Amino acid sequence: MDQETLLETFITEATELIQELEIDVVALEDSSDDVELINRIFRAAHTIKGSGGLVGLTAISDFTHSMESVLDLVRQRELAVTGELVSVLLRAVDLLKAMIKSAATGESCFEQRELEFVLELLGQFLPEREERVDTEEMLSTKNRKETSYFEIEMKLSENLLETGTDPLMLFRELEDIGEIVDIVVDARSLPDVYNVDAHKLYLNWRLVLRTSEPFSSIENVFIFVQDDSEISITDVSCHYKDGVDLRVADMRLGEILAEKGLVVSCDIEEALSSQTRIGELLVQNGKVKEEDVKSALDKQLKSREVQKATTIRVDTDKLDKLVNLVGEMVIAVARTVQQNVYESHEGKRTTQDALDMLQRISGDLQEQVMRVRMIPVEGLFSRFHRVVRDLANAEGKHVRLLLSGTETELDKNVVEQLSDPLKHLIRNSVDHGVESPGNRRKAGKPEEAVVKLSAYQQEGNIIIEVLDDGHGIDSNAIVDKAAEKGLINQGDDLDEREIYQLMFMPGFSTAKEVTEVSGRGVGLDVVKRNIDDLKGSIEVISEIGKGTTFRIKLPLTLAIIDGMNVKVGDEAFIIPLMAIVESIRPNREAVKTVEGTGEVIDARGEYLPLVRLYNVFDIETDKTNPSEALVVIVESSQRRFGILVDDVIGQQQAVIKSLEKNFRQVEGTAGATILGDGSVSLIIDIHGLERMAFKSFKSIQVSGLEGEAA
């Protein structure tokens, strides 16, 4: 492993550790008695110190040493956990992050002054002159006088008996210094009785010794045999508690028996195959229903999968390539199927069946591959404890952040891009949403406010909600404000949903006064744009006095969308299914031209603007009469409108290929996809199309221009 790989490994490890460290430090404030938590924090700092030193990052190593010294005092119960301590530790964590970033990028991401200052802050918690504590020593010998458990594996020399050494004497000697709590003899090399040489030793042993003697005493037992035998002695104290091997808890009976050498693996398999499963037994006895057992097993399986998933690390680049290739394959299969359908005759029945199966399998494969990219939102969510804590402290509020559905999985890219908008919404909730403790008391609410961040799946979408139990949003205030800013006209008739959507317009802010945290120049319009980029939508539900919920709806993945394939002239387009409300063929009278607004159609009494796709994209078609063509009604976050197309071909999944990467960005499109027959189809970006078609609408125009400039 060269120096650079070593450094990369360190940075990955340290980054992960710091993320956990930060979460743990925040948790420390509420659970200052949690010994395991304190130890974990200490260990994280200790690991960063050690590995930082290994890769030559002495600044990081020295700095974490100071953190470690303070944490050690906490661990030894010599220093109490206070809000001040937590704040200093968090500041140190921030600095550490910057230092790691510096190491990763090679650029200086922190100021020397800050480093000195934080060191001084940490120094305040240390006694006058910090004696250099050799923590390495501390960690390894902290149990010196306590009982330790050593696992000893003895692979003794076959000729041991020749020298006159009796293995039994070794055991006796071990018993002199401790207690053998577990012993397993390995007789696998013992030949059958006719081939036994009485002068040879065929047995090996593995045993666990409980002793208060040091390691060297055990080594001393084997002093004469270690040269020609393999003796390994391992301190396994961490696996033992009160003399019980904790590892056994996670083992299956078969494994335990096999490890003891009492059975061999084929015995177990044979026994297992003849065994009636517990689920089957319970079903037989009528205790539970079969489907309940199945669902419980599925759940177990899923949980185990999730558990496993945390241990694998794959380059996202590789995943992207895999996703792309599988996407291509799915398309190729679809093409083949389509081709075969065109040419299909009776004789090709079997080919058709095989193709159907191939298509189904490749579909499943695609789904599984997509799933590889999914990660739980837990990591993202738990970061916000810090945000809430800092902000609440700054404003003198008591806010508890609750998380739910942290196991919900999302595409890795989506999770990353969600960080900023979610942070903004959470700040918003703490800053503007919840009241001060005094006001909450007056309103008869508990002083501690609740902000809840939850994630769940709903109908093929992921819903993420930021909920607070604050004072809610006054819709009249929004209308007044919007009118004042000239975003709407005073008399405009807006329903509640539309009113709340006004908050996402650029330049809209209802904060009555600028607090320390607002006035950072980011408004909800940026949140909206971020969510739009993720092909999601956001809405607000609020009740005066009760609280506010921001609900974000996201597609499961960015790389594939469910779409409706439509035809205009010779061109085919995909309209994202998520945006489609319905498709209608209006009668002649339903289409009207309204002064200043353009064409509208009457869709069940509601007049909706009509966008002629052939006009927008400048395509030749003879189906210009809506009553002979089709109108697809779509819903953007701003409004509903109709899109005039020649025909609707059908629903299909589309693997999104970036146009920007391969060609250039095309206004009104979200990318391209390859259709079953091999032709290319553009995917309509509803918001982009809306911007192109309704440029006259003031607020949209502003938002559109900003969007392009960004």
Added chain:
Amino acid sequence: MDRSVLVVDDSATLRASVKFTLSEAGYAVEEAINGKDALQKLQQLKTRGVQISLIISDINMPEMDGITFVQEVKKDSAHRFIPVLILTTESQETKKMEGKNAGAAGWLVKPFNNDQLVGVVRKFVR
């Protein structure tokens, strides 16, 4: 009966000191002054029905040195399973391995104190 140790050394002082310590610890101790003497002693003891549980032998001895003695013991089917401890000095690291290769079960580094001696003997004889 099982607890007899044969001490082989040309130095009477050493033999005496070992004999004293081991007798205190409850062992019966037989003596021989060199390798050749020791081989004869083993033969005699066997005919008398005394079974030796451990041999402690010096290396540098007249007539037959310790290494040769160990090799001879290991060749003799009657005695080959008696463990042999060789006595070396710290400077004789190579002798230690030589003895080991010849079939010694262990070694004891001179100078040793009484506890060390009993400790090592206890590894082989209880």
